[in-house]
Amino acid sequence: MSLLEIQDLKVCYGGIVALNGITFAVDEGKIITLIGANGAGKSTTLRSIMGLVPITSGTITYNGVKLNGMDTRKIVEMGLVLVPEGRRVFPNLTTLENLKIGGYLQDKAHEQQSLERVYELFPRLKERHWQLAGTLSGGEQQMLAVGRALMANPKMIMMDEPSLGLAPLVVKDIFSIIKRINEAGVTVLLIEQNANVALRTAHTGYVMETGNITLTGPGRELLENEEIKFAYLGKSK
């Protein structure tokens, strides 16, 4: 059984259909990626899983528990966390305060443990623990956003475009960190527009177009797919 199973998920914003009945699964311990153009419904998928957007129909099952209509708080408690799009760190709080908010639902003893683990993964955050998050560089803010999510001690982490607005070298760093997080046993669901890096990193990829999943396969295979090369990787047929 997969860790996360999405069955026929449909989400509407008013009259607009954002997700038109998508079905996919995330196996435990894997890196899964959803790629697609703007407006394909990638972010909506993550938001509906976290309970931030109401679901029209379909089911979301995580670890054997149905998530439909559940409180975000409970979902985070069950070890499923989201790194929101555009990083969304708390700009006027220090790095350390940001991290502590990530571990909000943890007790004090676990908080210290999680903090040490995050610092080990991102030594840079330890150096800058007193600095206001808004004054960090883009890459550091992304590290902070990931670190903040890891503070909740998650089983599965979902990331919404971690490469957004970052220099190519920094993107490389972020993805190597994603791999390390995964190797530590955390399942990763990744949303990306940068299909090249995402498919190289992921075990399995799903391609989304206007609210539907149109293609599925192992990351490397999709990378070789002519359609994808044409649509997302900028190579001519």
Added chain:
Amino acid sequence: MLKIKRNHLYSIIVLTLLMVFLYWLNANRLQNGMLVSVLQKGVILALVAVSMNLLNGFTGLFSLGQAGFMSIGAYTTAILLIPVQNLDGVYYMNGVHPAIRAFKMMVASSPEFIQIIFPFIALLLGGLLAAFAAAIVGIAVLRLKSDYLAIATLGLSEIVRAIFSSPQFDQVTNGSYGLNKIPNFPPMLWGAIPSLITPFIVVSICIVFIVFLIKSSYGRAFKAIREDEIAAEAMGINLFKHKSMSFIISSFFSAIAGGLLAMYMRSIEAKTFSITLTYDILLIVVIGGIGSVTGSVLSAFLVTAAKEWWLRFFDQPLLIGSWQVPLFRTGFRMVIFSILLMIVVLIYRRGIMGTNEFSWDRILKRLKFKRSKEGGKK
């Protein structure tokens, strides 16, 4: 560690000096009437400002309902504390509700110990009543955001005022006649703390509580909500729970301050708690720095002193030789006050303290910096 110890030492010295000063003031209160009343009003407004800052500055909920909650506290405290023998004098138009009289008789015949702490019970009851009102109103109002929340809370505060001055409540709130003969601040600890110092102690306790709250994980959650609601929610922070918590706590302390204000003014009416009171407090919060507790406290004293005392000079006609300086007449100080405010806001865009808090390290650093600069000159 050494630094922390040193800072504690400095704090203790300053607090002791403040206490000595307050006791000195108590001994010489007759010569320093203006100073006493400015400091007492300042400290009461400081508490409202800090509680407003908790809501507006730390949780990011722009609420303008402070005056309403203050009036709940003030009226509760006043009604509970007016002595039995003065009841007929106060409610001379409509008479007092028999239940209130009966309750007061009961208190008056209770053991002395209860009578001594009763003023504090009254303050607490006022606070709890306001907190309860906030909890109920919050369910509806806290779903709104920014400007809409401000308008809703503004309206709410006006509704409370209208209820208190309505003829239907004549026998409880004395309608539009207001309440007077409210006893002054009670002494604390069997007279060890004279009544003049009581408001300072009560307010200090309340502000210390708020500071601890802000420093706790709840305070961090409040700030997270202020910074980014969606991100905070994604971290598993229950938005509604924390917003209403902040709203309730802020209302509670506003009402405590309202109760103290009733004791300070000795007589209140519904008009005392009109929108302008909220604006005055908002002004203190903005001048002090939105998101700074020390800023609010500092500016509460500065604003009160400037308004009530230092600028009085402009209200009296001034003669230079036989020439009377134009404009110097009653009310002119408010013009000067407004101009000063504009200047302050233009110079300190983010208030006197910004979002910073008082710290010994910062002050010492600044002193050292100055000293080294002077040294460099030589």
